Amino acid sequence: MSALPELIKQSSYCVALTGAGISTLSGIPDFRGRNGIYQKFDSTKIFDLDYFLSDPSYYYTVSKDFIYNIDNMIPNIIHKELSRLESIGVIKSVITQNIDLLHTRAGSKKVFELHGSPVNHTCLNCGKRFDFQTIAAIVNSNKVPYCTKCNGIVKPDIIFFGESLDTQTLDNAINECIKADLILALGTSLVVQPAASLPMYCIRKGGTLIIVNDTETPLDTYAYRRYPDLETTFNEICGLI
Numbered sequence: 749m750s751a752l753p754e755l756i757k758q759s760s761y762c763v764a765l766t767g768a769g770i771s772t773l774s775g776i777p778d779f780r781g782r783n784g785i786y787q788k789f790d791s792t793k794i795f796d797l798d799y800f801l802s803d804p805s806y807y808y809t810v811s812k813d814f815i816y817n818i819d820n821m822i823p824n825i826i827h828k829e830l831s832r833l834e835s836i837g838v839i840k841s842v843i844t845q846n847i848d849l850l851h852t853r854a855g856s857k858k859v860f861e862l863h864g865s866p867v868n869h870t871c872l873n874c875g876k877r878f879d880f881q882t883i884a885a886i887v888n889s890n891k892v893p894y895c896t897k898c899n900g901i902v903k904p905d906i907i908f909f910g911e912s913l914d915t916q917t918l919d920n921a922i923n924e925c926i927k928a929d930l931i932l933a934l935g936t937s938l939v940v941q942p943a944a945s946l947p948m949y950c951i952r953k954g955g956t957l958i959i960v961n962d963t964e965t966p967l968d969t970y971a972y973r974r975y976p977d978l979e980t981t982f983n984e985i986c987g988l989i
């Protein structure tokens with residue numbers, strides 16, 4: 749185990765790639781796991797653009813507990829440690845598949861959110877923008893937000909199924925992986941694109957991949973080391989870097 753803190757310390761450009769697994773410690777269910785959001789709710793509706801346009805209330809009702817109820821969503825040791833490691837110059841950036849805002853709330857500065865984020869919402873009719881706090885207050889009072897200017901549908905800036913990823917964010921994430929000599933893939937099953945292929949930009953250039961995840965991933969054979977448990981691994985790192 750002592751090898752991992754050394755690897756991180758000796759790296760010149762370490763990038764973290766994070767998935768839903770790191771937020772389950774904060775009580776946020778993952779999407780595809782056994783107790784995941786997609787087991788409980790209809791995955792073809794929650795983040796589907798066409799469905800959202802026909803009935804935005806489904807998204808706002810279902811996502812209230814894991815997106816808007818931030819009092820119940822506290823950054824955990826993984827978010828905090830990644831933020832601390834960035835502040836001392838060890839981690840250069842975080843690329844995340846998560847939409848829970850926990851990296852930025854933990855203090856991480858350079859965060860690339862591949863699937864967008866609910867930090868802003870946009871009226872699909874007139875383009876008026878609404879910040880997270882405004883929308884969260886409406887959603888937490890069990891109402892569906894509509895545009896205050898034109899009564900249009902207000903959508904979070906999360907990438908829904910049926911929408912393209914933001915090309916600038918994706919380009920930035922790829923560039924980070926090309927620059928990286930060490931990638932920490934944390935709590936991601938590495939099956940959803942583009943996250944699944946991002947570590948390969950680092951590996952092809954001779955960089956090192958470390959995977960910490962409780963299930964197998966398609967990139968396990970490329971990993972220099974893999975560890976099953978995030979909390980144990982980060983408790984170790986905490987005291988040693």
Ligand code: ZN
Pocket residue numbers: 871872873874875876895896897898899900
């Ligand atoms: Zn509007």
